[in-house]
Amino acid sequence: MMNFIFFFVVTLCLVIIQTVVIPEFSWFPYAFDLMIINVLYLSLFSLRCWIPFCLMIIGSIMDSLSGSPFFLHTTAYLCIYLVVFFLRRLVFQRSAVFVCIVSLTSACIYQILILFSIFLLQGHNAIAATDYRLCIGQVLWAAVGIPIGVWFMGSVHQNFSHAVNQSCRHMARKYRG
Numbered sequence: 001m002m003n004f005i006f007f008f009v010v011t012l013c014l015v016i017i018q019t020v021v022i023p024e025f026s027w028f029p030y031a032f033d034l035m036i037i038n039v040l041y042l043s044l045f046s047l048r049c050w051i052p053f054c055l056m057i058i059g060s061i062m063d064s065l066s067g068s069p070f071f072l073h074t075t076a077y078l079c080i081y082l083v084v085f086f087l088r089r090l091v092f093q094r095s096a097v098f099v100c101i102v103s104l105t106s107a108c109i110y111q112i113l114i115l116f117s118i119f120l121l122q123g124h125n126a127i128a129a130t131d132y133r134l135c136i137g138q139v140l141w142a143a144v145g146i147p148i149g150v151w152f153m154g155s156v157h158q159n160f161s162h163a164v165n166q167s168c169r170h171m172a173r174k175y176r177g
Helices: 002-024 035-045 051-066 072-088 096-122 124-128 132-176
Strands: none
Touching: 002 035, 002 051, 002 132, 035 051, 035 072, 035 096, 035 132, 051 072, 072 096, 096 124, 096 132
């Protein structure tokens, strides 16, 4: 239950940062989808079977907030989950190199799906007019920001779990005797 509360609060904070805070800063034109941090953390460090369902809910929320074609975020998050799920069996999942490679792959998957949706909606002329510097900038920022975000989220989750466990032990001692 406490993990659910933690991930709910983190998801809410990331949605607020992505939709309200970051668009206000003009010096950050290469913003990437911050929810990929949450998706990767859940995919890498949680072995529960409910993760795809949670990713579908998060993706649906982001699809409705972003104004992008529906199921873009949901598809991207589930593709990222599947890539991590299969790669996690081949490579040591907690290595920093693996997290960096998966972060870069996730950013590329997301950008490819965006370009594909642009192609489907507007045709090949829109693809020719696309600003590829923006796409490359977002991928590079994501390759740097996602591993840092995953590490930060891991340390916050560890501190949150430690605080909850300490609180539970304290309450058990207090009411036991």
